[in-house]
Amino acid sequence: MKAFASSADLVAKEQTLEVLADGVYALTAEGDPNVGAIEGEDFLVCFEAMATPVAAAGWLERLREHTTKPVRYLVLSHYHAVRVLGASAFGADVIAAHDNTRALIAERGQQDWESELGRMPRLFRDPSSIPGLTWPTVTFSDRLTIHLGGGRGELVLTYCGRGHTEGDIVAWLPKRKILFAGDLVEAQAALYTGDAFHREWAAGTLDAVAALGAESLVGGRGAVARGEQAVSAAIRQTRDFLTTMLEQVSAVRAAGGTLRDAFMAAHSALAPRYGRWPIFEHCMPFNVSRLWDELSGTERPVIWTAQRDREVWDHLQD
Numbered sequence: 001m002k003a004f005a006s007s008a009d010l011v012a013k014e015q016t017l018e019v020l021a022d023g024v025y026a027l028t029a030e031g032d033p034n035v036g037a038i039e040g041e042d043f044l045v046c047f048e049a050m051a052t053p054v055a056a057a058g059w060l061e062r063l064r065e066h067t068t069k070p071v072r073y074l075v076l077s078h079y080h081a082v083r084v085l086g087a088s089a090f091g092a093d094v095i096a097a098h099d100n101t102r103a104l105i106a107e108r109g110q111q112d113w114e115s116e117l118g119r120m121p122r123l124f125r126d127p128s129s130i131p132g133l134t135w136p137t138v139t140f141s142d143r144l145t146i147h148l149g150g151g152r153g154e155l156v157l158t159y160c161g162r163g164h165t166e167g168d169i170v171a172w173l174p175k176r177k178i179l180f181a182g183d184l185v186e187a188q189a190a191l192y193t194g195d196a197f198h199r200e201w202a203a204g205t206l207d208a209v210a211a212l213g214a215e216s217l218v219g220g221r222g223a224v225a226r227g228e229q230a231v232s233a234a235i236r237q238t239r240d241f242l243t244t245m246l247e248q249v250s251a252v253r254a255a256g257g258t259l260r261d262a263f264m265a266a267h268s269a270l271a272p273r274y275g276r277w278p279i280f281e282h283c284m285p286f287n288v289s290r291l292w293d294e295l296s297g298t299e300r301p302v303i304w305t306a307q308r309d310r311e312v313w314d315h316l317q318d
């Protein structure tokens with residue numbers, strides 16, 4: 001029987017800080033959640049907050065080797081706990097997110113915190129340092145532009161449609177053609193789709209991401225995609241993961257099969273290509289469970305609780 005989710009994954013990952021252009025940074029970590037930062041003339045924009053303030057402080061220490069500018073904006077790509085609960089470490093004037101992200105935190109932020117802590121305890125360095133849920137202070141529905149000043153251009157926060165969650169946004173730096181895509185795109189890491197809208201994500205949402213024409217892309221997990229070919233490959237892999245799941249689970253449903261049959265079929269179809277990528281086994285039970293619900297007409301993802309996590313895991317992944 002497999003250990004629950006990533007509860008047995010306790011070996012720290014190597015973090016790599018990459019300078020993508022003058023004043024544009026990404027910290028990747030072998031498949032752990034990526035974060036980024038963009039310098040304005042006299043301030044910083046940070047992208048994603050990590051799981052705890054103690055974890056985030058480690059990232060800020062690395063960043064401070066490059067710049068001492070204060071953090072004016074903290075941008076949250078979506079509501080998931082491992083992306084938002086470290087926010088207090090940044091001392092940001094503004095915490096920006098999509099309208100739906102704020103609503104999701106109000107609706108299910110507490111449950112998501114408990115769920116993610118149980119699934120991936122390693123990311124929660126000193127969980128007692130989390131002061132509470134993270135509340136965005138500025139939210140928007142379509143687009144929010146941050147003028148960076150000093151000839152650095154602008155950073156455009158854009159909603160591309162429902163995808164990994166109901167409220168994902170990307171951060172786009174047109175002057176440098178660099179895209180921080182959050183969990184809407186993964187580069188050689190498995191997708192987590194337990195809170196997703198698979199059909200929209202695989203179609204219009206990824207089309208909108210691709211249409212930006214990025215030449216460098218920082219996905220939610222995995223290495224930075226550098227160059228148009230690598231960016232296209234990351235988007236293509238993300239779409240293929242989704243469409244393969246959709247094909248398999250739809251076929252099982254049409255044939256009168258069960259959720260467990262659908263899990264087996266999707267797992268078998270994806271494993272040859274994606275089975276060795278980070279968090280594949282962790283994600284699959286939650287992914288197929290949500291997709292099954294979506295195809296059954298359940299409009300919005302059912303809230304994951306620590307208890308429901310275990311029930312679904314025990315039903316599918318043993």
Ligand SMILES: [Zn+2]
Binds near residue numbers: 183
């Ligand atoms: Zn996420």
